[in-house]
Amino acid sequence: MxxxxxxxxxxxxxxxxxxxxxxxxxxxxxxxxxxxxxxxxxxxxxxxxxxxxxxxxxxxxxxxxxxxxxGAPWRRLSSWAGAQVEMNGEFIxxxxxxxxxxxxxxxxxxxxxxxxxxxxxxxxxxxxxxxxxxxxxxxxxxxxxxxxxxxxxxxxxxxxxxxxAGAPALALTRAFRTQRRGRRSTFTESFADGWAWGTLDADGAATVQLVMQPQRLKAQGGDADAAHAAALARLSATHALLGPLQPAGDIGVRGIQxxxxxxxxxxxxxxxxxxxxxxxxxxxxxxxxxxxxxxxxxxxxxxxxxxxxxxxxxxxxxxxxxxxxxxxxxxTAAGHYAAETRWAGEPFWRGVHALGHIPLLSPAPQPPAGAAFVSQPVVEDGFIVERRVVRTPEHPRGVRFLGGIELPRLHEALQAGPAEPDLPQLARQLGGAPDAVRQALHWLRAHRLDRTAAA
CATH class of the missing domain: 3.50.50.60 (FAD/NAD(P)-binding domain)
Structure with missing residues (x-):
């Protein structure tokens, strides 16, 4: 055609x-x-x-x-490194x-x-x-x-x-039905061969996704049902939450990397x-x-x-x-994986624990020793432009505004003004409230930038 x-x-x-x-x-x-x-x-x-x-x-x-x-947020449950915690909710x-x-x-x-x-x-x-x-x-x-x-x-x-490109892994996902009812929840649980993420809604519909090495599927002869069932049997916290499960669909298999x-x-x-x-x-x-x-x-x-x-x-x-x-x-992923040490000798965990030592991350770039004004590209009025920002160890990407006050402009005004700043006048000059200017000035002083010449 x-x-x-x-x-x-x-x-x-x-x-x-x-x-x-x-x-x-x-x-x-x-x-x-x-x-x-x-x-x-x-x-x-x-x-x-x-x-x-x-x-x-x-x-x-x-x-x-x-x-x-x-809709409304679901609660988040985590069973990781031997600790079970409830965290801030998320939507599903x-x-x-x-x-x-x-x-x-x-x-x-x-x-x-x-x-x-x-x-x-x-x-x-x-x-x-x-x-x-x-x-x-x-x-x-x-x-x-x-x-x-x-x-x-x-x-x-x-x-x-x-x-x-990191090592490839597999995610095996299956939907289930359960008799459990109650608060809608998501959950994460680590186990010897990987980790699980899943959901349970108020009507008893559940999903369980298992992340593991491709070798675990090969060990089951490529049978995704058997691989998922074998891993699911090792999830104690998940079983306590979901109870007996009835499959409600085929298993989805996808590669992740x-x-x-x-x-x-x-x-x-x-x-x-x-x-x-x-x-x-x-x-x-x-x-x-x-x-x-x-x-x-x-x-x-x-x-x-x-x-x-x-x-x-x-x-x-x-x-x-x-x-x-x-x-x-x-x-972030390397740090989270490093916290789980119970199965450090298992192949999956040996692989993810090595993540923090790859050349791309080790050694991590060191932030500047102190705060400093630098020029870098930022978004302004729908365009990318170059502007001055304050870069600190806590904010390596830079801070330009604090409480609506542009820090470089405040710094320039301080350089040109009297030794004791006139807050109402600065507020009018910068188009902000006096309290916002006071807080921004306090922040600059805390970082020793209120009277420091910028590069």
Whole structure:
């Protein structure tokens, strides 16, 4: 069948239709840009946690339809390193319904969506992309684009060799029914061969996901049912919570791997979401990563398209943000795994305990010895610009505002003003309340920056 040139050509094409793609499209619309999203809806059911921060971000993007699915928060239970604790709650969403709701929110915001399978993203030169795809009926289409965002997850073709790829693991997930009723809960439990995460709702529907090495599946002759049952039998806290279980569906098997992709920023393209990096699923940051990435990537794209003189700054901001977050998540996972020492000799735990000693993390970069003013790229009015911030050991990414007061401006005013600051006058000058100025001034003094010349 001959390829049909799409009538809906766009400056920006986002490949993929998951949360990272849809949230980015919504963020771009809020900045006055019109992206075209090409991707297929999620085919496999799954449940996923949604943090309070992620819920706030959805509200900020106007995702009322998706947010309505969250409902009330569930309690979180953890059985790890011999301790059982209850932590702050999280929301639970079913991903097929959640993604569909996000798509409705995107359409309501004016985002153009095409239900299609991308076959190839052909890069013919700067600002010259050819997207070859098939629509839902299977008709070949071709769309030209000035800028492409790769958001097809782990399966997205690489633009360069990976910067880091951890050992592969497997996640085996099964739904169950139980007679237990009560408070909706999520739970985490470690065991000799890996760890488990699951859910229990008030109606007795439960899911149990088991993360382990691929060798555990091989030891069962590739029988996913037997591998899941053998591991489930070792979960004491999970059994105490769920009671006797009846399977309510087939087992889902998927590979998981911690990966940092290379070349996440091109002159006319960016990688976002799982196409840029994937973290250990222990972190539970999936939807928040998609949301925070969208809010940071949208001004990056706007800068690349509308202020090309700042292109190097914008691409550097995008790449550096990915590097910082990926390494931060990697260190967090390494620390959490290190706390579980009961099965240190087992293959799974030997592997994850070695995570903290990989060259990428060891030795960890040391923060500056004290506080200092530095220039770095930041988001301002929907663009990436270079501004002064205060970098401290506690805030290595920098602090620009405190209580609405811009710290560099306050510092400049202090340098030019009298020895004893006039708080009401500073408040008028900085456009803030006197109490906010007082707190910001106290913060600068605590870091010995109130009269220190900045580099």
């Amino acid at each position: 001959p390829e049909v040139r799409s009538a809906a050509e766009a400056d920006i094409v986002i490949l993929g239709a998951g949360p990272a793609a849809l949230m980015l499209a919504l963020a771009l619309r809020r900045l006055g840009l019109q992206p075209l999203v090409i991707g297929r809806p999620r085919l496999q059911p799954a449940v996923e946690g949604l943090s309070h921060r992620a819920a706030q971000g959805l509200r900020q993007l106007g995702c009322d339809t998706a947010l309505a699915l969250a 969403v079913e991903r097929q319904a959640f993604d569909a709701a996000l798509a409705r929110d995107a359409r309501q915001a004016g985002v153009a969506l095409q239900d299609g399978r991308v076959r190839q993203a052909e890069h013919r030169g700067p600002g010259d992309w050819r997207i070859h795809w098939e629509n839902a009926p299977g008709v070949p289409r071709m769309t030209t684009a000035r800028f492409v965002v790769e958001s097809r997850g782990r399966s997205a073709p690489k633009w360069a060799p990976d910067r880091y 911690t990966v940092w992709r290379g070349a996440c920023g091109l002159e006319d393209g960016l990688r976002v979401g799982d196409a840029a990096y994937t973290c250990d699923p222990l972190s539970g940051h999936g939807l928040f990563e998609a949301l925070s990435g969208a809010l940071a990537t949208a001004p990056t794209i706007r800068t690349l398209l509308q202020r090309p003189a700042l292109a190097t700054l914008a691409r550097g901001y995008h790449e550096d943000r990915i590097r910082q977050i990926f390494l931060e998540r990697l260190r």
